[in-house]
Structure formats: structure tokens, C-alpha cells
Amino acid sequence: MKKLSIASLALIFFLTASMVYAKDLIVVITPSHDNPFFKSEAVGAEAKAKELGYDVLSLVHDDDANKQNELFDTAIARGAKAIILDNAGADASIAPVERAKNAGIPSFLIDREINKNGLAVSQIVSNNYQGAKLGGEEFVKLMGEKGNYVELVGKESDTNAGIRSQGYHDVIDQYPDLKIVARQSANWSQTEGFEKMESIIQANPDIQGVICGNDTMAMGAMAALKAAGKGKVIVVGFDGSNDVRDSILAGDIKATVLQPAYRIAQMAVEQADKYLKTGSTGLPEKQLMDCVLINDRNAAKLETFALK
Amino acid sequence: MLNTSTTGSRFIARIFLTLCLFFLVINACTIVPDDDTQNGSQGKSGEKEKLDIYFVSDDFKPDEYARNIWKSKVVPLFMEKSTPLEQILPDWHQNSAEAGRKFGYREKAEGSPWNFRVRGKGIILAAHTTSRASTVDIDLFPADGTPDLVLQIGPVFKDSAIRDSLDFISFTDFTNQLEFARLSNAFNKVVRQDVTGNLDRENLKGRQVSFWGAFTQLQDSDQIRVTPVVLTIE
Numbered sequence: 242m243k244k245l246s247i248a249s250l251a252l253i254f255f256l257t258a259s260m261v262y263a264k265d266l267i268v269v270i271t272p273s274h275d276n277p278f279f280k281s282e283a284v285g286a287e288a289k290a291k292e293l294g295y296d297v298l299s300l301v302h303d304d305d306a307n308k309q310n311e312l313f314d315t316a317i318a319r320g321a322k323a324i325i326l327d328n329a330g331a332d333a334s335i336a337p338v339e340r341a342k343n344a345g346i347p348s349f350l351i352d353r354e355i356n357k358n359g360l361a362v363s364q365i366v367s368n369n370y371q372g373a374k375l376g377g378e379e380f381v382k383l384m385g386e387k388g389n390y391v392e393l394v395g396k397e398s399d400t401n402a403g404i405r406s407q408g409y410h411d412v413i414d415q416y417p418d419l420k421i422v423a424r425q426s427a428n429w430s431q432t433e434g435f436e437k438m439e440s441i442i443q444a445n446p447d448i449q450g451v452i453c454g455n456d457t458m459a460m461g462a463m464a465a466l467k468a469a470g471k472g473k474v475i476v477v478g479f480d481g482s483n484d485v486r487d488s489i490l491a492g493d494i495k496a497t498v499l500q501p502a503y504r505i506a507q508m509a510v511e512q513a514d515k516y517l518k519t520g521s522t523g524l525p526e527k528q529l530m531d532c533v534l535i536n537d538r539n540a541a542k543l544e545t546f547a548l549k
Numbered sequence: 550m551l552n553t554s555t556t557g558s559r560f561i562a563r564i565f566l567t568l569c570l571f572f573l574v575i576n577a578c579t580i581v582p583d584d585d586t587q588n589g590s591q592g593k594s595g596e597k598e599k600l601d602i603y604f605v606s607d608d609f610k611p612d613e614y615a616r617n618i619w620k621s622k623v624v625p626l627f628m629e630k631s632t633p634l635e636q637i638l639p640d641w642h643q644n645s646a647e648a649g650r651k652f653g654y655r656e657k658a659e660g661s662p663w664n665f666r667v668r669g670k671g672i673i674l675a676a677h678t679t680s681r682a683s684t685v686d687i688d689l690f691p692a693d694g695t696p697d698l699v700l701q702i703g704p705v706f707k708d709s710a711i712r713d714s715l716d717f718i719s720f721t722d723f724t725n726q727l728e729f730a731r732l733s734n735a736f737n738k739v740v741r742q743d744v745t746g747n748l749d750r751e752n753l754k755g756r757q758v759s760f761w762g763a764f765t766q767l768q769d770s771d772q773i774r775v776t777p778v779v780l781t782i783e
Contacts, residue, residue, distance in 0.1 A: 331604065331725065354725055354726065356604070356724050356725055357724070358721055358722075358724070366726065368660075368726075369726055370709075370726055370729070370730040370733075371708075371709070374707075394603075397603050399603075400603070400604050400725045400726055400727060401726075402603055403602045403603035403604040403605065403727055404604075404725075404726040404727050404730060406600075406602055406603075407602050407605070407727060407730060408730070410600055410602075411734070415681055415705055501660065504660075508659065524657055525656060525657060525719055525720065525721045526721045527719075527720040527721040527723075528657050528660075528720070529660070529661065529720055529726075530659070530660030530661070531660050531661060531662060531768070533768060534768075534769075
């Protein structure tokens with residue numbers, strides 16, 4: 242009996258101690274880190290959270306809404322204080338964010354938005370329309386306002402794919418001598434970008450330009466073009482990755498649009514911290530961050546989704 | 550099933566009728582005139598090539614939205630709350646961010662440019678009308694022969710200066726970036742239709758102008774590029 246009470250006392254002591262000493266947990270959920278953009282987000286969020294004294298659990302949903310649901314369950318079960326999310330679909334992610342909210346866990350969205358307001362505390366996204374217009378205008382200039390071109394579009398479940406395409410076309414469609422010969426989704430993927438480009442080249446050998454919804458698809462397209470002996474074709478991406486920076490400096494890809502991915506992730510954590518401490522971020526839920534055009538003039542200053 | 554041949558001919562007649570109706574409908578559709586051929590820059594582009602953009606839905610009607618508040622809220626805001634441009638210029642040329650803090654508006658700070666609601670009077674020094682994004686160079690009074698700003702006269706308008714200078718519009722009130730972008734385009738469309746649509750474009754140089762409008766801080770230059778909300782050319 243005595244032994245038992247000592248044991249239970251010890252247990253209580255241990256539990257209390259662990260409650261006192263365990264740091265609050267922030268769960269960071271992003272798409273696969275294969276794409277350096279998402280890796281940079283995760284690294285940025287993690288660094289800031291640790292700096293502010295949180296424990297961090299970093300998870301990837303691989304753009305699978307079901308997996309994302311499970312990750313939210315994990316976050317809820319682990320008693321996370323906040324979730325930093327780059328989501329797996331503008332519509333499919335509404336439910337898990339709401340579930341977390343009902344469980345008392347605020348979500349802070351980065352990069353991709355959801356099609357419902359009032360569920361997440363913050364949604365910090367790049368000003369993709371402004372960025373796409375920058376990319377589109379640079380593309381038009383590089384093309385000399387004429388020629389046949391291809392567009393590689395992003396993932397259908399992501400509003401960023403739609404908005405970038407819209408921005409490109411709002412600019413490019415003003416020039417009647419620029420003719421689109423193929424427009425396909427390569428799902429943000431480098432391998433798909435390569436494969437889709439390969440078959441597009443076979444069907445339309447006369448191509449002068451390729452405009453892409455992100456950098457990984459641009460890398461894939463550039464590789465396919467070079468393999469087909471068409472290394473002079475103008476390729477423009479979107480993201481501002483180090484891979485594309487190096488490609489620009491090597492004279493292959495001509496331009497991209499920098500999204501401040503690292504900074505956005507850090508801002509989300511700062512806002513989460515402020516929200517947890519004061520009950521408000523002091524900012525509107527939906528926040529746009531302007532993008533910057535990157536070409537051979539400023540590419541050298543680009544490092545991990547930020548200009549030095 | 551007794552009289553298959555009658556059923557068969559009835560069936561053919563029915564198909565024929567359906568086809569007739571179908572072509573009637575098709576014809577009726579094509580007869581409707583495209584009342585806004587400049588719609589190309591909007592969400593859904595014109596009839597000829599319908600571009601399928603993910604998440605662009607007809608539920609949100611940006612043109613209606615912009616039109617509904619233009620005369621009742623947008624124009625009055627500019628008439629009541631805009632700064633004479635010459636008052637901003639000294640600060641602007643020293644430090645555009647400082648000018649922003651003093652005279653500008655933005656919904657949130659980090660990663661957003663400043664927007665300014667301004668008014669001014671001057672003379673048109675030059676008109677650049679070959680590009681579809683046409684502009685005129687304006688020298689504010691007292692005129693000194695050098696341009697102080699460019700004024701966009703369309704039909705293509707760059708940036709989202711009007712939307713972003715309205716302090717009663719918040720991105721949070723819109724479902725997604727597509728709606729928010731289409732809203733900006735819709736404001737620019739009202740400008741094209743109501744403000745710059747009837748300009749005598751070939752006869753602008755040397756004329757006096759007064760304007761109310763918005764401009765946004767550009768990333769790569771300190772050019773002041775105003776989109777007009779009210780414009781009079783004398």
C-alpha cells in the first residue's frame with residue numbers, strides 16, 4: 242500500500258513535471274519536401290518556432306487530402322497549440338481546418354488558401370496574381386511579343402494554379418501574335434513537367450516559349466527541351482528556387498517570380514505566437530505578400546526564396 | 550411493338566424535331582451580340598477561346614460588384630479623401646516609404662506596396678497611345694516643362710491601384726485570390742468604360758487636365774502611374 246502510494250506520488254510528480262517542462266507544440270504540415278519550395282517553408286517555420294521556444298513536429302501530406310486528415314488527427318491527439326499548414330486542396334482542406342478549430346487548435350495557412358474564410362486565423366499567401374503578371378510581362382518581352390508557346394499549369398486542387406494561369410493570360414492574351422499551342426497540367430511536378438513537355442514537343446516541334454506555373458515544372462520542361470536540342474526555347478517559371486536561379490545564371494531558364502516562401506512561413510509562426518499569447522494577431526485573416534521578378538539581372542542575389 | 554414502322558417514323562420525326570430545336574437554340578445563341586469585346590482580360594475570356602481557369606466560378610459577379618459601388622462609394626471616397634499630388638511629391642522623391650506612411654494606404658504592412666489616392670491639375674506633355682496600355686505624361690501646375698506623373702488611359706490598365714486604395718475593401722471578404730483579382734479587373738473595366746472610353750486619343754498633347762485617381766508604389770522604379778477615377782480634359 243505504501244509502495245503503491247509512493248509509486249503514484251512519483252507518477253503524479255513526473256506528470257506535473259513533464260507538464261511544466263514540456264514545451265508547447267507547433268505542428269507544421271506541408272506538401273512533400275521533394276520540392277525545395279515546401280522544404281524551405283518547413284525549415285523556415287521550424288526555425289522560427291524553435292527560436293520562440295516551441296517544440297515542432299514537421300509532417301508532409303504529399304498532396305493527399307486523406308493523409309492530411311490523418312495528420313490533423315495526429316496534431317489534435319498530440320495536443321498541438323497551433324498548426325502551420327500549406328494545404329492539400331482549397332476545398333478538401335476546409336473540413337480538417339474546421340475540425341482543428343473545434344478542437345481549440347488555431348491554424349495558420351501559408352502559400353495556399355482555402356475557399357472559406359473565418360476558419361483559419363491567418364491565411365498568408367503570395368500575391369500570385371501580381372506575380373503572374375510580372376512573369377507574364379517578362380515572358381512577352383523575352384518572346385518579342387510573338388511566337389508559339391506552351392503553358393504548363395499547376396495542380397487543379399490549388400487556387401494558385403488557377404490564379405497564376407489567369408495572371409499569365411491577362412497579360413499574354415493582349416498580344417495576338419503570341420499563340421498558345423498546348424496547355425496542360427503537370428501537377429507542379431518536375432517529372433511530369435519533363436514527360437508532358439517531351440510529348441508536347443513531338444506534337445508541336447515549332448515552339449518558341451514555355452511559361453510554367455512553378456519552378457519544378459520549368460526545370461522539367463527545360464530538361465526536356467534541352468534533350469530535344471531545343472535549349473534556346475524561352476522558359477519562365479514561378480517560385481524563385483535555387484535550382485532555377487542556377488539555371489538562369491547558366492543561361493537556360495530565363496526568368497522566374499520569387500515568392501517569399503521562407504519569410505511567409507516565419508510570419509505564420511510569429512502570428513501563431515502572438516495569437517497564442519494575446520488572443521489576436523492584429524492582422525486581417527487573408528494577407529497577400531508581393532512577389533518579385535527574378536531574371537539574369539538579380540538572380541545572383543537569390544538564396545533560399547529570399548533576395549540577399 | 551405491334552406497329553414498329555410507325556413507331557420508327559415517329560422516332561425519326563422526333564429526332565428531326567429535336568435537331569431543329571437544337572439548331573434553333575444554337576442559332577439563337579450565336580445571334581446574341583458580344584456586347585463587350587474587350588472582355589478578354591477578364592476572368593472568362595470572350596466567346597472565341599474559352600480558357601478554363603480552375604476555381605473561376607460564375608457565382609461571383611465582379612462587374613456587378615464594382616458597378617454597384619462605383620458611383621456610391623468609390624468616386625465619393627476619392628472626391629472626399631484624396632491628397633493633392635504636389636503635396637506628396639517632395640516626400641515621395643526623398644523616400645517613397647516615408648511618403649507612404651504619411652499619405653498612403655495599405656491593408657497590411659509587410660510585403661505590400663503603399664497605395665495613394667490623389668488629385669491634380671496639369672498639362673499633357675506627351676501621349677503614348679501605340680501600346681494598348683496607353684499613358685499620357687502630365688506636368689502638374691505650376692508647369693515647369695517636366696512630367697510629374699504618367700496617367701493610364703487604357704484600354705489596358707496595369708496594376709490594382711484602385712482596388713488596393715479602397716480602405717473598405719479587404720481580401721478577407723473574398724473567397725480566394727481569383728475573386729480578388731477579378732474584382733481589380735472589374736474596377737479597371739469601369740475606368741475603361743466610364744472614365745477613359747470617350748477620350749479623343751489622337752488629340753491629347755498640350756491639353757489641360759484635372760484628375761482624381763490612385764497609384765501604387767512600384768517595385769522597380771519611383772514612377773507615379775495613376776489610374777484615373779475622375780478625369781476631365783479641357
